[in-house]
Amino acid sequence: MKSFTSILILSFGVNILLAGWWLKSRTVQSTPANLPVSIGSATQPAEATTIADNSPAPTGAQAHAQTGSTGWAGVWSDDAKELIRRLRAAGCPEETIQNLVLAEVNRRYQARVRDLWPDRYKEQTFWETQKRDAATSKKSRETMQQQRELEKEKSAELVSLLGVDPEKAQRQADGTDSLYDYRGRQLGFLPESKRDAVGKYLEGFEDKMQDFYERTRGLYDSEARAERRQLEAERLKGLAQYLTPQEIREYDLRNSQTATQLSFDLQGLSLNREQYEAIFDIRNKYGDSIYNYADSMDSAGGQKRVEETKKSMIADLASALGPEKAKEYERSQDYSYQQLSRMAKRYDLPADTAPKVYDYKQVAEETAKQVRENTTLTAEQRQTQLQQIRAETERTVKSTIGDQNYQRYLSQGGFWINNLAPTQRPPGAPGTAARSAVIIQR
Amino acid sequence: MAPGAEAAKNDFHWSELESADFREYIDRLRASGVPEKTIRDLIIADVGKLYRAKLAPFRPKPAAPTNFWENRNMFYSANPNLTPEQREQMKALQKEQKELVETLLGKDVYKEVARDSGAPDFVARQFGSIPEEKRSKVTELTSAYQQARSDIYAKTDGRIEPEDQAEIKTLQRKLRADLATVLTPQELEEYNLRSSDIANNMRFQLGPFEPNEQEFRAIYKYKQALEDVTPAGRGSGAVLGSDVIVGTTPADRQALLQTQKQLSDELAQALSPDRLKEFQMMDRSEFRMLFDAGVSKNDVFKVADMKQQAEDAVRKVRQDTTLAPEQRTQTLQDIRTATETELANLLGARRAKAYGGQGGFWIRNLAPTIPARRP
Numbered sequence: 122m123k124s125f126t127s128i129l130i131l132s133f134g135v136n137i138l139l140a141g142w143w144l145k146s147r148t149v150q151s152t153p154a155n156l157p158v159s160i161g162s163a164t165q166p167a168e169a170t171t172i173a174d175n176s177p178a179p180t181g182a183q184a185h186a187q188t189g190s191t192g193w194a195g196v197w198s199d200d201a202k203e204l205i206r207r208l209r210a211a212g213c214p215e216e217t218i219q220n221l222v223l224a225e226v227n228r229r230y231q232a233r234v235r236d237l238w239p240d241r242y243k244e245q246t247f248w249e250t251q252k253r254d255a256a257t258s259k260k261s262r263e264t265m266q267q268q269r270e271l272e273k274e275k276s277a278e279l280v281s282l283l284g285v286d287p288e289k290a291q292r293q294a295d296g297t298d299s300l301y302d303y304r305g306r307q308l309g310f311l312p313e314s315k316r317d318a319v320g321k322y323l324e325g326f327e328d329k330m331q332d333f334y335e336r337t338r339g340l341y342d343s344e345a346r347a348e349r350r351q352l353e354a355e356r357l358k359g360l361a362q363y364l365t366p367q368e369i370r371e372y373d374l375r376n377s378q379t380a381t382q383l384s385f386d387l388q389g390l391s392l393n394r395e396q397y398e399a400i401f402d403i404r405n406k407y408g409d410s411i412y413n414y415a416d417s418m419d420s421a422g423g424q425k426r427v428e429e430t431k432k433s434m435i436a437d438l439a440s441a442l443g444p445e446k447a448k449e450y451e452r453s454q455d456y457s458y459q460q461l462s463r464m465a466k467r468y469d470l471p472a473d474t475a476p477k478v479y480d481y482k483q484v485a486e487e488t489a490k491q492v493r494e495n496t497t498l499t500a501e502q503r504q505t506q507l508q509q510i511r512a513e514t515e516r517t518v519k520s521t522i523g524d525q526n527y528q529r530y531l532s533q534g535g536f537w538i539n540n541l542a543p544t545q546r547p548p549g550a551p552g553t554a555a556r557s558a559v560i561i562q563r
Numbered sequence: 564m565a566p567g568a569e570a571a572k573n574d575f576h577w578s579e580l581e582s583a584d585f586r587e588y589i590d591r592l593r594a595s596g597v598p599e600k601t602i603r604d605l606i607i608a609d610v611g612k613l614y615r616a617k618l619a620p621f622r623p624k625p626a627a628p629t630n631f632w633e634n635r636n637m638f639y640s641a642n643p644n645l646t647p648e649q650r651e652q653m654k655a656l657q658k659e660q661k662e663l664v665e666t667l668l669g670k671d672v673y674k675e676v677a678r679d680s681g682a683p684d685f686v687a688r689q690f691g692s693i694p695e696e697k698r699s700k701v702t703e704l705t706s707a708y709q710q711a712r713s714d715i716y717a718k719t720d721g722r723i724e725p726e727d728q729a730e731i732k733t734l735q736r737k738l739r740a741d742l743a744t745v746l747t748p749q750e751l752e753e754y755n756l757r758s759s760d761i762a763n764n765m766r767f768q769l770g771p772f773e774p775n776e777q778e779f780r781a782i783y784k785y786k787q788a789l790e791d792v793t794p795a796g797r798g799s800g801a802v803l804g805s806d807v808i809v810g811t812t813p814a815d816r817q818a819l820l821q822t823q824k825q826l827s828d829e830l831a832q833a834l835s836p837d838r839l840k841e842f843q844m845m846d847r848s849e850f851r852m853l854f855d856a857g858v859s860k861n862d863v864f865k866v867a868d869m870k871q872q873a874e875d876a877v878r879k880v881r882q883d884t885t886l887a888p889e890q891r892t893q894t895l896q897d898i899r900t901a902t903e904t905e906l907a908n909l910l911g912a913r914r915a916k917a918y919g920g921q922g923g924f925w926i927r928n929l930a931p932t933i934p935a936r937r938p
Binding site for chain 2: 193224227
């Protein structure tokens, strides 16, 4: 029996050796010729730092074979700080210690992140759909907040162990750290001492905003808009606990709803700070009243009121910015102008193409308006004149941008040309009969 | 025991493990009893460092800080950072890095890393049962497709022309054809169910519908077939009659409608009548927006019934030649008013009004809006 056990142990040992030889030779043989296999001088001398781990300690059989030292088993400790201390004592390069500690800490935090998002980490079938109900969204927001807290905790632990958060240091070295720092981008203008408190306040308030968005999904009526304005005012009021009036103003100029809207609306417009502030204040003054919201159109004279408000705003802008810049602003808000600007850029049209066509548009629409309002004309005369305006405009725009671009423009942005006068269809053209059956007599 | 006493007893020094040769270094780490997962951590980090320097020129440059008054949000923006050649160089380096790690630590190293971290098996989610040896080719084809599609979007600067849509459609068809050269028809279907744009959209759009496997497969098949027959630049439509289909000639349009009807009939065979109706609701934007706003399934069904009844009634009135124009107008207005009232009772006045302006355009089409009286 004793000899059988010895044979078994011997056989086991030989097998391990064979497996080791096979693994080693396989790795060498499969190395592509052009791949580097040298580390070079990747490691650096030790400086100062620390780690954590809960991986199983190696067995005695794995102890260092070549030198007879206790190897990894002698270095290993379940206590991260002790492990780091031992690695340093063993002359392990600081960079290797950081890699090792970072991997272990990441494993631990990944497990905690998994616990936060059980649905994301479970087995998923391809037919499983995404849930987008209010309760799921709220839960996701809360969990995301917990995950951010975990990330902060992890970073603090790494700093405590290693004296540095290696991931953050890497991002800083790569110049990508600011991409991860939303709060920094939002509050970077504030003194460092205020950022944390303000950030926490804003995070708390964000919950209120998100609740509001959830409650008003699909609604953007006057009631919802008023509630949003009220919430924004409340947020600014709350900021007054931390910020001076000037700092609140600076926050507002950068982060308010108006600021966000302007970042979309001012495409292609080059402004200095004074001009931006002037536009910002004027837009705040007029608020929603310049938009053709369906609910504001319901009341008598709604459309007219919007038009008059816009005129008044343009007058304010002209006096604040000067007529040229105000015109530039007005033009930049026009959808058809925006579209043509993009087209001009893409198809290498001359730089003045979009402004030129915008001027044609202004003239054509004004002339058509006069014709429509001219009560001395008969219906036929009016139609004839409108058709002439449309035909002339089509010719002019085509000659400016070319036939092919004209067709592109008509499909996106050039709708105003069709609105100058109704499209004339030859009698009996397809669609005419079907439509005439449903025309409602006035 | 005093701190450091253990280390002092241990005559081990890290320099015993160090080697300029990766394979030698790994051998020594193993021999020293370092656990495999720690070896993976160390080697992947070292290789990462080696390649980080090589990849540095291709990393996106952080945007220079701008003044807040110059901040502009772009809906679409081109990626001017890399030329196609640079992208190729970057991809080649990333591939080389991955291969080096696999050479040193074994083909399954990344699987083991994922298993260690407890991450879900994203590869299985993406590929299903597609054999390992085909996956890299599939990845290569799909990433080439995604890059080509991004290039198209980048050049549009937010203005997508019909020719751009046609180009994207051509790309999609090419991808399917290319994938068919690598995968068997069954593998291709399994892959598409997991990773195609259509399937991804379905998982997003069909949230409250919660399809089972058989339903998902049937709807996917239906949508893919619709996509195949629909000309570029047109929505594939949803259910027959829900979208206006415009072909190049009346014969084209007729043929398209015929095919759509056939596909709808096939889908009707695969789903129960109730589930078909529910899917049809989810698939049409005029009802889906109600689901998205949190309106219950039952109430959305009621809105759909309301629409059907109102439109039937309007059709009859419009075809009734015995009515005088004023009578017709009045009757249509009455139908619209009654429908609006019923909707307000069901959804609440606020939601009903919002719906009329954001998806419930069919309500306006029942009868013309009476303009507000000018003061």
